Amino acid sequence: MNQAVRDPALDQRKKRRLLLAAIACFAGVLCLGLGLSVADAKKQYGKTAHGKSTAENAKGKKSKKSGSLARAKAKALAKAKLAARSRKGRNGVATTASAEPPSPPARDYFGKQTAAAPIAARSIGSYVRGCLAGGQMLPVNGPAWQAMRLSRNRNWGHPRLVDYVEKLATDVQSKDKWPGLLVGDMAQPMGGPMTSGHASHQIGLDADIWLKPMPPKTLTPEERESISADSVVAADQVSINPEIWQPGHVQLLKRAASYPDVARIFVHPAIKKALCEAAGTDRHWLSKVRPWWGHNYHFHVRLSCPPGMETCEDQAAPGSDDGCGKELAGWLKRMKTPIIPKDPPVQKAPITMAQLPAECSKLVGYVPPPPASPVPMGPPLPERKPDGKAAVTSVSAPAPAAKPAP
Ligand SMILES: [Zn+2]
Numbered sequence: 512m513n514q515a516v517r518d519p520a521l522d523q524r525k526k527r528r529l530l531l532a533a534i535a536c537f538a539g540v541l542c543l544g545l546g547l548s549v550a551d552a553k554k555q556y557g558k559t560a561h562g563k564s565t566a567e568n569a570k571g572k573k574s575k576k577s578g579s580l581a582r583a584k585a586k587a588l589a590k591a592k593l594a595a596r597s598r599k600g601r602n603g604v605a606t607t608a609s610a611e612p613p614s615p616p617a618r619d620y621f622g623k624q625t626a627a628a629p630i631a632a633r634s635i636g637s638y639v640r641g642c643l644a645g646g647q648m649l650p651v652n653g654p655a656w657q658a659m660r661l662s663r664n665r666n667w668g669h670p671r672l673v674d675y676v677e678k679l680a681t682d683v684q685s686k687d688k689w690p691g692l693l694v695g696d697m698a699q700p701m702g703g704p705m706t707s708g709h710a711s712h713q714i715g716l717d718a719d720i721w722l723k724p725m726p727p728k729t730l731t732p733e734e735r736e737s738i739s740a741d742s743v744v745a746a747d748q749v750s751i752n753p754e755i756w757q758p759g760h761v762q763l764l765k766r767a768a769s770y771p772d773v774a775r776i777f778v779h780p781a782i783k784k785a786l787c788e789a790a791g792t793d794r795h796w797l798s799k800v801r802p803w804w805g806h807n808y809h810f811h812v813r814l815s816c817p818p819g820m821e822t823c824e825d826q827a828a829p830g831s832d833d834g835c836g837k838e839l840a841g842w843l844k845r846m847k848t849p850i851i852p853k854d855p856p857v858q859k860a861p862i863t864m865a866q867l868p869a870e871c872s873k874l875v876g877y878v879p880p881p882p883a884s885p886v887p888m889g890p891p892l893p894e895r896k897p898d899g900k901a902a903v904t905s906v907s908a909p910a911p912a913a914k915p916a917p
Contacts, residue, residue, distance in 0.1 A: 617703055634702075653680060722808060765790075780845075
C-alpha cells in the first residue's frame with residue numbers, strides 16, 4: 512500500500528499562495544467599501560454646482576482615488592449593459608448587431624403637417640406617444656375665446672376637445688363673469704410630437720389655456736404672437752401674486768374641472784395651494800387639479816379618452832383625495848429647493864417614428880424601412896483540427912446595411 516509522503520517545500524508554497532490570496536481579497540474589499548461610501552455620501556449630500564459631491568470635496572486624495580475607481584466600475588458596467596442591449600432584438604433575444612433600422616424623429620413629420628387627416632376622428636396612442644386622425648381646428652375667434660400664437664398652427668384637437676374649449680369659454684363668460692379665454696397650444700393638425708415644448712399634447716385631448724383674461728377687443732395676428740402672459744405666481748414660487756391673482760381664477764379653474772370628460776387640470780403648485788385654501792367645503796373637484804412644473808402662466812386641461820375608443824390610452828383616474836395634504840406639501844418643498852442645472856445639460860432624445868403606434872406612420876405617409884436581415888455578431892470561430900491548428904473556413908460576407916430612412 513502506497514502512502515503519500517509530505518513534502519515540506521510544497522507546504523511552504525501552499526502557505527505563500529494562501530497568504531497572497533488573503534491580501535488580494537482584503538484589498539478588494541477595502542476598495543469596494545470606499546467606493547460604496549462615496550456613493551452613499553453622494554446620495555445623502557447631493558452634488559455641488561461644479562458637479563462634485565460635497566462628500567467628495569471633503570475627502571482627501573485617497574477617497575478621490577476610490578471614487579474614480581467606483582466611477583470606472585460603474586462606467587464599465589454601463590458599457591457592458593449597453594453592449595448586451597445592442598446585441599438583443601426587440602424581444603430581448605440576442606440576434607444581430609443592427610437588427611433595428613434607424614428611425615427618424617417623429618416631430619420632423621408631424622411638425623410640418625398643415626391640415627388634419629381627413630378621416631374619422633380618433634386619438635391614437637397615449638398623451639405622450641401618439642397622434643390624431645380627423646382633427647378639428649378651433650376657430651381662431653369665437654364669442655368667448657381667441658386662439659393665440661397662430662404661427663404655430665396648434666389650435667387643433669379631437670372634436671371633443673374643440674367642443675370642450677368652446678363650452679368652457681361660453682360658460683365662464685355667461686355664468687362666472689370671466690371675460691373670455693385666450694387659448695394657447697392644443698395639438699398639431701395630426702397631433703404627434705411637437706417641434707418645440709410639450710411632452711404631451713399628442714392625441715388632441717390636451718389644451719393650454721392662459722390665466723390672463725381675454726381683452727375686450729379682437730387681437731391682431733401680430734398681437735397674438737407678441738403679447739405675453741402674466742405669471743400668477745409670486746417670486747417665492749410657493750405663493751400666488753395677489754396683484755395678478757383674482758377670485759375669478761378660482762371660479763375659472765373650478766368650472767374647467769367640473770365637466771365629466773376632464774381627466775386632469777395641471778397647475779403650478781402655488782396655484783394648487785391657493786385653490787385648496789379657497790375651496791371651502793365643496794372640494795370634490797380639487798382631485799382633478801394636480802400640481803405640475805411650469806404652469807404659472809396657463810393651466811393645462813386633459814380630457815379622458817372618448818368612450819369606446821380602443822386606440823386611445825387613458826391614464827389612471829386621479830382618485831378621490833383632494834391633493835391638498837401630503838402631496839401638495841411635497842411639491843411646495845420641492846419648489847423651495849434650488850434646481851442645480853446638470854453639467855453638461857442632459858438632452859432628451861427625440862421620440863422616433865418607431866416609438867409611435869404604427870398607424871401614426873401611415874397618417875403622415877412615412878414608410879418605415881424593412882427590418883435589416885440578421886447580421887452575425889462576428890465571423891464564426893474556425894474549427895480546430897485535432898492537432899490544435901485552425902482549419903481554413905470560409906467567412907460569409909456581411910449582410911448589406913439597413914436602408915436609411917427618408
Ligand atoms: Zn400643456
